[in-house]
Amino acid sequence: MRCVRCGTELMEGDRFCPECGAKQEADQTVKDSIPTACPSCGAPITPEMRFCQQCGSPLREAAKSASSANNGSVVTESVDSVTTESMAAESWGVDSADDGKKSPTATYPAQPMPDSPELSSAMDEWSESADADAGGKRNRNIVIAVIAALVVVALVAVGIVMLVGHHGQSVETTATTTVSNPSKTEKRAKSNAKTEEKQSKDCAATPDASLSGVSASGSVLIATVDFSARACGDTAWKGKNVKISVKDSDNEVIASAVYDFTNDPVRFENGEATRKLAYTTGQYWRASDQIRTSTTTMVVQGNSPTTGFAAGDVNGAKGGAKIAESDVERYAQQALSWQLDHDRSAVSALYDTPTTQLSSKKYDMEVDGKTWKYNDIYAQYLELRAKWPRTVLAWASDYDYYTRNGYASDYYVILSGETFGSKEEGRAWCSENGFGSNDCMAIALD
Structure with missing residues (x-):
């Protein structure tokens, strides 16, 4: 056996050449059995x-024939090597059939490989020669496949980044919207808190007032009052002993009380600001349905004197105390005069028609231990009118x-305004409504 590189004669079992140091095949006879010339053309x-x-x-x-000349074990190894190489070539699509025909792609059963280092080395070299022909084409295919895979991966990655970015932006936008647009309840609560904080401060200015509405609750006048004070802004006004009066178009006071x-x-x-104020009898001097809010004015005066205690609130309207008694009498007397003129035509309509008389009083008249004043007379008129409009x-x-019989006639008469077919019917009405004989009587004006 000789060195595969320099040709130096080797001893049996040498793995390396003692002359050039080249690694030797474990069994040179395997390679020596491979032909070195084409059996067809030489x-x-x-x-x-x-x-x-x-x-x-x-x-x-040729390789098979040459291998047959060796011992059985070597031939077996060579054939197995070629078969393995052929199977590898076929698995890569390399032509291996004779006469230019493509080898069938049938699956070969696995062959047991003998555990021989020499045969393994020969098979390695033989397999490398089989792979050499298809290597270039296969490498190109692999490169193209790898590039295509990388492109696909890159596109998928870009898509994921864009999707995540869009989702993140949406979440951020939603979060921003949620923060910058709180619910209506939160807005209202914050607004109320700010308003209460501001309104905890006092306003020293005295506001203006105007009458925007009137109504009645029994014999109580309910006035809806609009207050205005630019200086007060969003603060609170805590005026004490404030007299608030209502005047008609003739500048006569028709309501006044201290709050x-x-x-x-x-x-x-x-x-x-808007508040409702209650005026009881003795604090107002005109029936609610006879007040024209558009022709009224209001006066607000602080530090005013009062008479007695403030009346209680009525249906959410704030009650007030009476003003000075002298002013009450003056306003009541003016109210009686205005009422006589206002009701004159209605009284004339009762001529020759039975009606009922509910009261006849004059100033300083004493009845049942009470001395009647102007305010008492007008208050009685308002109370009766609240029941019978x-x-x-x-x-x-x-x-x-x-006057026809010469009796004194200097007194105020209050008539129910109800009409009847006869005086008897009028007297029955008095009884039905709980009046005594001295408090209600049937009459017929003529």
């Missing part, structure tokens, strides 16, 4: 060749019915 060949480069004949059969807002302040928003006021001296 052209030189190498172990790596599968086909003769001169005539194109397949060299597999204390110390513990129940008027709360302004942008200098505006047709009630009218008349001055007895203006009608023959009261």
Whole structure:
């Protein structure tokens, strides 16, 4: 056996050449059995060749024939090596059939490989020669496949990034919207908190007032009052002993009372506020349905004197205390005069028609231990009218019915305004409504 590189004679079992140091095949007889010339044309060949480069004949059969000359174990190893190489080539799509025909792609059963280092080395070299022909094409296919895979991966990655970015932006937008747009309840709560904080401060200015509405609750006048004070802004007004009066178009006071807002302040928003005020009898001097709000004016005066205690609230309207008694009498007397003129036509309509008389009083008259004043007379008129809206006021001296017999007629008469077919019906009405014989009587003006 000789060195595969320099040709130096080797001893049996040498693995490396003692001359050049080249690694030797474990069993040179394996390689020596491989033909070195084409059996068809005689052209030189190498172990790596599968086909003769001169005539194109397949060299597999030559290798098989040469291997048959050796012992059985070596032949078996060579055949197995070629078979393995052929199977590898077929798995990569390499032509391996004779006469230029493509080898069938049948699956070969696995062959047990003998555990021989020499045979393994020969098979490695033979497999490398089989792979060499398809290597270039296979490498190109692999490169193309890898590039395509990388492109796909890159596109998928870009898509994921865009999707995540869009989702993140949506979440961020939603979060921002949620933060910058709180619910209506939160807005209202914050607004109320700010308003309460501002309104905890006192406003020293005295506001203006105007009458925007009137109504009645029994014999109580309910006035809806609009307050205005630019200086108050969003603060609270805690005026004490404030007299609030209502005047008609003739500048006559028709309602007046004193209110204390110390513990129940008027709360302004942008200098505006609205409150309801209650005026009891003795605090107002005109029936609610006879007040024209558009022709009224209001006066607000602080630090005003009061008489007695404040009346209680009525249906949410703040009650007040009476003003000075002298002013009450003056306003009541003016109210009686205005009422006589206002009701004159209604009284005339009762001529020759039975009606009922509910009261006849004059100033300083004593009845049942009570001395009647102007305010008492007008208060009685308002209370009766609250029950019977047709009630009218008349001055007895203006009608023959009261003067014809020469009796004193300088008193105020209150008539129910109800009409009947006879005086008997009128007397029955008095009884039905709980009046005594001295408090209600049937009359017929003529």
